[in-house]
Amino acid sequence: MTSPRFYCPVPMATGTLVELPENAARHACRVLRLREGDGLVLFDSTGGEYVARIASVNRDRVSADVLEWRDAECESPIRLTLVQALQTGEKMDMTVQKAVELGVQRIVPVASRRSVLKLQGERAERRVEHWQGVATAACEQCGRNRLPEVTAIMPLERWLERLPQDAAPNGERVLRLMLVPGAELTLDQLPRPQPGSEVELLIGAEGGLAPEEVARAKEAGYLGLRLGPRILRTETAGLAALAAIQCLWGDFGGDSGKG
Numbered sequence: 429m430t431s432p433r434f435y436c437p438v439p440m441a442t443g444t445l446v447e448l449p450e451n452a453a454r455h456a457c458r459v460l461r462l463r464e465g466d467g468l469v470l471f472d473s474t475g476g477e478y479v480a481r482i483a484s485v486n487r488d489r490v491s492a493d494v495l496e497w498r499d500a501e502c503e504s505p506i507r508l509t510l511v512q513a514l515q516t517g518e519k520m521d522m523t524v525q526k527a528v529e530l531g532v533q534r535i536v537p538v539a540s541r542r543s544v545l546k547l548q549g550e551r552a553e554r555r556v557e558h559w560q561g562v563a564t565a566a567c568e569q570c571g572r573n574r575l576p577e578v579t580a581i582m583p584l585e586r587w588l589e590r591l592p593q594d595a596a597p598n599g600e601r602v603l604r605l606m607l608v609p610g611a612e613l614t615l616d617q618l619p620r621p622q623p624g625s626e627v628e629l630l631i632g633a634e635g636g637l638a639p640e641e642v643a644r645a646k647e648a649g650y651l652g653l654r655l656g657p658r659i660l661r662t663e664t665a666g667l668a669a670l671a672a673i674q675c676l677w678g679d680f681g682g683d684s685g686k687g
Contacts, residue, residue: 432460433477433568435575436470440478444494446470451561453490456482468492471573476500502571504531505623506678510666511587513540513633514547519663524559524578528566530670531678534577535563538584542635552581584641588648604650606630607669608642609659611652615669618651620677627673631666 434452448456448470456462464482470492471477476499480492510532512523524535537556539546547555560578567575603621605628621627630637630650637645642652655668674680 431467431469431479432456432462433469433471433571435473435564435568436478437472440470440472440494442478442494442497445483445491446480446494448490448492450488454488456490457485457488462490470494471567473573473575475573477573500571501573502679503533503574504674504678506531506621506673507624507626508532508670508673508678509534509536509626509628510670511536511538511584511628511630512666513538513584513631513637513662514543514545514581515633515662516544520545520559521562523663523666524562525566526667527670528563528572528576529570530667531674532576532670533574534579535559536579536587537581538587539581540584540633540641541638543633545633547581556580585644588644602626602628602649604628604630604645604648605653605669606637606642606645606650607632607655607660607665608637608652609654611654613651613653615653615655615672615676627677629666629669629673631662631669634662636662 434448434456436446436448436452438446440446462468462482462485464485466482468480468482469477470480476497478494479496479498480494483491483493508531510527512535514520514537515523520537527535537559556578563576563578603625630645646652655665655672660668
């Protein structure tokens with residue numbers, strides 16, 4: 429049975445005793461009902477993970493002995509950013525959760541002209557904090573040791589204004605894609621990015637991107653893209669595109685990471 433995994437942003441080293449953060453300790457005690465001697469895995473988002481064993485449980489406080497460090501990684505060879513227009517209800521939670529499972533390194537929530545959900549001020553800050561928590565839980569579940577960033581909410585226009593000369597860490601231009609019904613371009617027509625390349629994927633809200641937003645995004649370097657002949661809902665479109673990118677260029681295939 430796989431040991432439960434917890435994000436633990438505290439200094440850790442083999443042979444030390446650490447106390448789990450409050451949320452992790454509460455989940456370990458009340459949900460998983462872990463007890464002294466049970467094994468667990470801890471990670472701090474700097475890379476790798478630590479094998480540990482619960483040393484003591486005192487109500488909602490849990491301490492663990494750090495036994496071993498493992499050089500374990502499962503990050504995608506493609507640096508993926510999902511620029512997602514705000515979605516209503518629980519759709520955004522699901523999108524964040526599944527996007528993390530699919531390997532994105534950054535999620536940028538944007539307010540587009542057709543976004544029904546409107547968030548500002550403290551309400552926006554609380555929602556971003558919540559989405560970061562969703563991302564953390566997804567990492568714990570899927571085996572990732574590096575937390576993706578969920579940025580502050582910003583208007584789509586502001587996001588597009590900051591672009592077009594951004595470059596990836598390896599000096600290459602960022603490949604920017606957006607899903608647009610009726611676009612001529614498909615993923616398989618694009619050259620395969622080199623490992624370490626950065627890909628940004630822009631997805632509209634329930635009503636899609638407004639025509640003027642599509643035009644502005646093209647000016648910022650985004651390529652219009654279609655996924656087959658059907659129009660996908662906002663909660664389907666981004667996840668389907670991310671899965672397709674991982675199949676063609678990422679780590680879903682047998683030759684993952686090869687140029």
